[in-house]
Amino acid sequence: MFTITRRQFIKLAGSGAALSLVGMPWTVQANSPKIVIIGGGIGGVTTARELIQLHPQLDITLLEPHPVYHTCFMSNEVLSGERPLESIQFGYEFLQKRGIRWLPVPALAIDPVTKKVKIPEGELSYDRLVVSPGIQFRWDQIEGYGKAVSEHLPHAWSAPSQVALLRQQLEAMPNGGTVIITVPPHPYRCPPAPYERASQIAYYLKQYKPRSKVLILDAKDGFPKQQLFMQGWEELYGFKTEHSLIEWLPSQEGKVLRVDAQKMAVYAGELEEEYKGSVINVIPPQMAGQIAIDNDLSDDTGWCPVNKKTFESSRHPDVYVIGDACDASQMPKSAYSAHSQAKVCALAIVASLKGEEISTPAYLNTCYSVLGKEYAISLSTVYRLVGDSIAPVEGSGGLTPEQASAEDKKREYLYAHSWFLNFTQGIFGGEL
Ligand SMILES: Cc1cc2nc3c(=O)[nH]c(=O)nc-3n(C[C@H](O)[C@H](O)[C@H](O)COP(=O)(O)OP(=O)(O)OC[C@H]3O[C@@H](n4cnc5c(N)ncnc54)[C@H](O)[C@@H]3O)c2cc1C
Structure with missing residues (x-):
């Protein structure tokens, strides 16, 4: 490695x-x-x-x-x-x-x-x-998928080469193609990130390949900030309409069983349905x-x-x-x-x-998800030690309200980018 x-x-x-x-x-x-x-x-x-x-x-x-x-x-x-x-x-x-x-x-x-x-x-x-x-990655969990296959069907769950590869594939795919993202069961690195990824890819497709779509095949039946994501997808990407740029299938139809890299196909759900993609992004269990x-x-x-x-x-x-x-x-x-x-x-x-x-320590988590240009949502939680467990403090933190205005989402977008700069500067910057 x-x-x-x-x-x-x-x-x-x-x-x-x-x-x-x-x-x-x-x-x-x-x-x-x-x-x-x-x-x-x-x-x-x-x-x-x-x-x-x-x-x-x-x-x-x-x-x-x-x-x-x-x-x-x-x-x-x-x-x-x-x-x-x-x-x-x-x-x-x-x-x-x-x-x-x-x-x-x-x-x-x-x-x-x-x-x-x-x-x-x-x-x-x-x-x-x-x-x-x-x-x-647990390479043995999805039949037909492994480290070698990930060089063709990238996971892009670590940077840089995998992210660069997925980007190249998105640029090369035809207008009218399908991008499949498969999401693993919990626990995995950054639970909302697959849905942010779907949003960002839809944002790219909307501009350059508007007849295409993103299909999310999920091993789960729900995900963090789901209401806010779906609301954003409706506002930005026609979610729930005939021409939606994003489709989400929960576990019954979406839980991935196997992948066929030759056929560019994913088999998922209780009926082992075949889904074909122009680009297939498999995020493996971890x-x-x-x-x-x-x-x-x-x-x-x-x-x-x-x-x-x-x-x-x-x-x-x-x-x-x-x-x-x-x-x-x-x-x-x-x-x-x-x-x-x-x-x-x-x-x-x-x-x-x-x-x-x-x-007794307190712990924090804040997570921004950028759904499109000038459109972001966030979730913050304060945690504390309860027995031998780390649990959220009731009433702490916050979530972007569902009734947030376009101006609020724009502000969240600016905060997301400002968080990125401050956070990385605080960790990798020269000053202590
Ligand atoms: C697409 C995506 C989006 C994300 N977005 C967010 C977000 O918006 N906000 C957020 O908070 N988190 C986000 N995350 C999650 C975040 O990246 C990880 O949770 C975080 O990097 C975990 O930090 P870590 O120190 O545990 O591991 P890492 O940051 O991965 O660091 C591990 C390091 O250990 C090194 N290493 C491994 N083995 C050895 C060894 N044997 N010897 C020496 N070094 C070794 C590796 O090279 C690596 O540099 C996202 C993740 C993904 C995939």
């Missing part, structure tokens, strides 16, 4: 990207507590930044083999041609200026007994380990990233059980799992959730190093 070679590693190290090889010039001392973080995505980078702010003496190493991170959020706007791929890419240069060592290599294995992480060039010791590897599965951090659900107050693994002490890979009860798997969990996790790690406990 990771393609970095020894030669590339040495080159990166020489260029300063892996400054770690020559030691850290700032406040790190021989007896500084060692933190290793696996994964330079939203959860991993946020944890690194929070930790160094809370405890500048920590010796922090972040392992991430890709030199550039591409956000999944806003990648649906890349599909519709509303933004370039470059606008969702971020580098790691800022980390070393902040006293965080970045090694551009994958973690290969974890030994929770000797507290070591194996990397291609050797091993790293840790006092506390944070694991935020995101998701991987589970925690491989490093978590291989190292006994997950249970038989495929996700990693954690202490919900601290995000320490229920299976191995001093190992913390955050983001999409962990089971965070009712919090959805989103970037905002990963960010919020990372903050709680950093507090818990610093407290544990000092032999203290943190007070």
